[in-house]
Amino acid sequence: MKILLVEDEKELRDTVKTYLEREKFIVECAEDYPAAMSKINDYDYDCVLLDIMLPGGSGLSVLAHLKRMRKQESVIIISAKDSIDDKVEGLDLGADDYLAKPFHLAELNARVKSLLRRKKAGGDTSMVLGNLTLTPDTRQVTIGGKEIALNRKEFDLLYYFVSNPNRLINRTALAESVWGDHIDQADSLDFIYSQVKNLRKKMKTAGAQAEIKAVYGFGYKLLFDP
Numbered sequence: 001m002k003i004l005l006v007e008d009e010k011e012l013r014d015t016v017k018t019y020l021e022r023e024k025f026i027v028e029c030a031e032d033y034p035a036a037m038s039k040i041n042d043y044d045y046d047c048v049l050l051d052i053m054l055p056g057g058s059g060l061s062v063l064a065h066l067k068r069m070r071k072q073e074s075v076i077i078i079s080a081k082d083s084i085d086d087k088v089e090g091l092d093l094g095a096d097d098y099l100a101k102p103f104h105l106a107e108l109n110a111r112v113k114s115l116l117r118r119k120k121a122g123g124d125t126s127m128v129l130g131n132l133t134l135t136p137d138t139r140q141v142t143i144g145g146k147e148i149a150l151n152r153k154e155f156d157l158l159y160y161f162v163s164n165p166n167r168l169i170n171r172t173a174l175a176e177s178v179w180g181d182h183i184d185q186a187d188s189l190d191f192i193y194s195q196v197k198n199l200r201k202k203m204k205t206a207g208a209q210a211e212i213k214a215v216y217g218f219g220y221k222l223l224f225d226p
Helices: 010-022 033-042 059-068 084-092 105-120 152-163 171-186 189-206
Strands: 002-006 026-030 047-050 074-079 097-100 127-129 132-135 140-143 168-170 211-215 219-223
Touching (some): 002 033, 010 105, 026 033, 047 105, 059 074, 084 097, 132 152, 152 219, 189 211
Parallel strands (some): 002 026, 074 097
Antiparallel strands (some): 127 132, 132 140
């Protein structure tokens, strides 16, 4: 999967590029408006990560040009400008999502993967691991065709696990992905332990083929062998 990252802040651009390449994406970069326009005119991408404030022009103009060309790239606006007007204008122009800076790389990764899954499935956002189906839009989880009841944090944790199957995830990263900058509200990482414990019990009781395993001294891994 090929991604175009349009971002003028070098440090952030390098950080995001390195992270997404670790996730096995091919990442090209544009640091300003002319470079972004040149890239989208000459190449096709699966997803464009687009900053609004760019040297030489506006990211929204890049987005408008992209849509006039009737190209099929999914677009996520990433911008420090978190005003309602900017968000509405970007979505009206055809952006698929909007992520305000600062953001967590894990959340960006999950949103990119969600958009690419939706495109591949013709709009269906459901995520399937064996007999487990998770639908982010409706926050519904079924196992073996039967819906299971999860509280909000249990669902958010499962969503993160399902987005990263068979990967070792430390508890701090897991907490940040669910609580973000409000991690202190979790009281302590012990709260993560109790929420994951409840989630594991519900999945086991329902007969899920995927299983969350605790890795002593580090965190957790969602095991699934397709």
